[in-house]
Amino acid sequence: MKKGILLLVIATLLWAGNYICGRYLGPALPATLLNTVRWAISTLILWGLLALNKKQLPLIAKWKEFFILGFLGIFAFSTLNYIGLKSISASQAGMISAGIPIAILFFTPFFLKEKIKPKAWMGAVISILGVILLVQGKQGASSEGSIMGEAAILLSCVAWGMYTVLGKKYGKQIDPLTMTAGAAFYGTLLSAISCIGTVDAGAIHMTPTAWLCIVYVSTFASVVAYFAWNAGVKIVGAGRAAPYINLLPVWTVLLGVLLLQEQISGLTLAGGIITILGAILASL
Structure with missing residues (x-):
């Protein structure tokens, strides 16, 4: 049991690192x-990993x-997170992400x-x-950029809520590794298409730190x-594991x-x- 709890804590810590890297990679x-x-x-x-486990990926059939x-989970959630992190702090984005369990709660009756x-x-x-308090309580006056950033993070919570609930529904027929690999393929394809005509080469400013962040978000924060x-x-079981997702904003x-020496x-x-606290009450 202790090993299971430790793994859950490590997972949320690694996911929190994605928000930190997102701030570093925003200008890059x-x-x-x-x-x-x-x-x-x-x-x-x-x-x-699928090949090592001798599993097939039914990209056409499914x-x-x-x-x-x-x-929802690869293109919308991740892109909206990175858009939001360009204009608001990782701490604020992490706390807004506490709304993810609430999004899951709202979509559960509709899809499941x-x-x-x-x-x-x-x-x-x-x-x-x-x-609402969180959005209103940031330091300094609100700017158009920060409002858009907050909206992007809130929308990412909605996207992840739908992804989680539908993932549970589809998971009855597809194992988790296959489902994640298939979703990652189509999500990457959608992301690549969205780059066409919208990405300016002059906006790319890679540094050694940025490259390290790329490695981190592609491996530790993902796989x-x-x-x-x-x-x-x-x-530990799904029921006992659910509240641990609320550690994500704490770590962030x-x-x-x-x-990042962020001020709150x-x-x-x-x-x-x-x-x-509300998310924990909803998850119990």
Whole structure:
């Protein structure tokens, strides 16, 4: 059990690192190109793992499921995150991401036909109030860029919520590794198409740190975190594992303060705490 919990904690820590790298990579690469490069590398790794496990990837037979998951979880979620991180801090983006469990909660009755308990809805309302405080509590005056950044992170939460719920639905027929590899392929393809005519070569400013961040987000924040999370869920069970996703905003804030010297206002911190508490109540 302790090993399973440790794996869950490691997974959320690695995912939090994606937000930190996103801040470093914001000035280095356009969001769509960054997402394309990241997931192209991750796709190759996932395909290699499929080959090692002697598994087939039904890209044609299951194209609809892979396309939908690729659009939501690979293209939309990641690209929106990188767009948001260009104008808001990693700490703030991480705290807004506490809304992910709430998005999952909202979509569950529609796609899975599962009933949600009143306590969970209460947690959702608390979390939404926390997000409102969080968005209003950033230091300094709001700019158009920061408002767009917040909106992008909120939309990414919606995309990941739909991805998670549909992934659970499709997971009855497709194993997790195959599903992730297929989604990564179509998501990378969509990201590459979005780069056509929109990426200016003059906007590319790669540095040694940026290259290290590319390696990190393509391996540790994608493949390694994915396997750590799934291994942890297998050991402790899905029900007990669910609340641990709420560690993501906690790690993001800590890493943002320690590595990026980000400052957090009192109102922002209060909003983040309320959001996380609401998400935990909804997840229990």
